[in-house]
Amino acid sequence: MMATADHDAYIAAAPERFQPSLQRLRGILGRVLPDAEEMVAYDMPGFRIGGTVVASYAAFSKQCGLYLQAGALSEHAEDIAAAGLKATKTGITFSPSRPIPDELVERLVLASREDAGV
Template sequence: MTEVSKRQLFTGNAQDLGDGRASMQARCGLGMVVTMEHDSKDVDFYIAALPEGVREIFAAVRQTIANLLPEAAEMIKYDMPSWQLSGRPVIYAAAWKHHIGLYPVYYGDAAFEAAIGPYRVKKDTVRLVYSKPIPHDIIAQIVVARRAQLEAES
């Protein structure tokens, strides 16, 4: 079974085609419905299925992460984009109706927590709401801290 989302996205419905591809029916523009078939593990497909506005925000978040992790493997894991180094996840990002979630965001030193604190909603989750400017500097701090943690564990 592929890792295609079995839940309804707020942009449409993903359906497993049974061969590693997915069919996404997404609402766009003037109420038109577009059906796309693509590899279900492709982050480009994930982003293309997002509504206009969210798509651009998520693409910018993706670029921030990619700039910090140029050698990372980018893939879909647990129905969301993931960036991995040596098979170990550095960060996951998911687009939701009102925010982008970043996971896992573990606790750090006092300075890290002071910066991340306003965005933390659970012990390992950061929420970046669309109604406020996306803090790319915070994303960078999270990615750098997580990478350092993984490197220290190696």
């Protein structure tokens, strides 16, 4: 994907099949982090508080990703696996056919904020 200046442009440039998933994530992140600022860094849209990125998301050719503080992912590793998803040290990849459940996204984002100390 090309470098973009904001979330709207990023989502519009993503593969069409991923756009609803990205819009859903943006909505959840914005609701759970109402005091966060939307930003784009490293060509990935995200939400930061006081200069610290709490959560970001991305679309790739075959999947999407949600990126969080490492402590949030390790804290919820069992929940992530129970949802049939795979996590790395910094994120979770998923497809539109197997999205991250909304409630899990909410818990992960709150844990990421806590892990970031903001």
